[in-house]
Amino acid sequence: MSLKLGIQLFSVREEMAKSVEATIRALADIGYRRLELSNHNALNDFGTGFGMSARDFKKLLEELGLEAVTNTVNPYTDENIDKLIEYHVEIGAKGLVLPVVWYETKDDVLRCCENINRWGKKCHEAGLYYLFHNHFHEFQKFDGKTVVDMVLENTDPDYVGFELDTYWAMRAGVDPCDVLRQQGKRCKAIHQKDYAKGREDHINLLELAGTKGVSRDRFMEICQSVNYEKDFTEIGDGIMDIQRIIDTALECTDAEYILLEQDHASMPQLDSVRRSFENFRRISGIEF
Numbered sequence: 522m523s524l525k526l527g528i529q530l531f532s533v534r535e536e537m538a539k540s541v542e543a544t545i546r547a548l549a550d551i552g553y554r555r556l557e558l559s560n561h562n563a564l565n566d567f568g569t570g571f572g573m574s575a576r577d578f579k580k581l582l583e584e585l586g587l588e589a590v591t592n593t594v595n596p597y598t599d600e601n602i603d604k605l606i607e608y609h610v611e612i613g614a615k616g617l618v619l620p621v622v623w624y625e626t627k628d629d630v631l632r633c634c635e636n637i638n639r640w641g642k643k644c645h646e647a648g649l650y651y652l653f654h655n656h657f658h659e660f661q662k663f664d665g666k667t668v669v670d671m672v673l674e675n676t677d678p679d680y681v682g683f684e685l686d687t688y689w690a691m692r693a694g695v696d697p698c699d700v701l702r703q704q705g706k707r708c709k710a711i712h713q714k715d716y717a718k719g720r721e722d723h724i725n726l727l728e729l730a731g732t733k734g735v736s737r738d739r740f741m742e743i744c745q746s747v748n749y750e751k752d753f754t755e756i757g758d759g760i761m762d763i764q765r766i767i768d769t770a771l772e773c774t775d776a777e778y779i780l781l782e783q784d785h786a787s788m789p790q791l792d793s794v795r796r797s798f799e800n801f802r803r804i805s806g807i808e809f
Contacts, residue, residue: 532781553794602640682707684710
């Protein structure tokens with residue numbers, strides 16, 4: 522058994538903004554065969570976020586022998602969900618991902634659950650899955666339950682799965698492997714990055730949040746208070762036990778993919794993802 526390696530295109534967003542095609546070709550040259558798109562312009566663009574039609578993007582994928590796995594889309598609305606589904610069915614993607622939501626109250630969480638159940642149902646009916654992705658603030662608690670707990674309890678397993686970001690779980694002061702066990706078969710994919718050595722004194726960002734819900738502004742305030750851009754490093758250069766994460770995922774979940782997501786890099790983006798790709802080769806349980 523193994524997890525299929527892929528890359529979240531947010532890792533090379535600066536290159537994508539210059540040229541989608543040149544960036545995808547460069548990733549293929551490195552050896553990446555599976556892509557997760559990153560579209561934060563989904564009110565105006567239902568696909569890559571950079572204006573490429575489904576027909577042209579599919580043609581590029583077929584030429585290079587690549588697979589579009591999923592897309593982290595922002596924002597989702599009842600008005601754009603059908604167009605998003607249409608685009609991703611056409612390019613042969615497996616599903617869509619909710620990348621981030623902000624919660625200041627329990628009602629915010631429950632409202633999110635209602636929305637993703639509704640959008641997940643539409644995806645399910647079209648043959649796609651719909652995944653919930655976390656940052657550290659999904660482990661804040663309302664009435665004794667984390668956001669992750671509440672999403673598990675208040676969404677339909679047929680409609681909503683999980684894409685666990687192990688790095689951000691760790692930054693909430695929890696063991697990513699415990700979360701993998703909790704999500705179990707509902708976990709369909711994993712986001713992986715690494716944490717820089719020598720910066721261990723402020724790993725837990727959630728403890729800085731206090732008892733109030735974490736808004737977007739509060740999230741960024743906390744991150745910037747510790748110069749969090751310096752906390753990221755390439756796979757294999759940091760402190761995370763990635764082998765243990767992979768072993769746990771294979772044992773306890775239905776995760777098919779492990780996707781590199783490099784939020785911030787210590788070198789030019791294409792050099793960074795190349796180094797991570799090379800270092801992934803030192804880890805077992807991965808299909809390239």
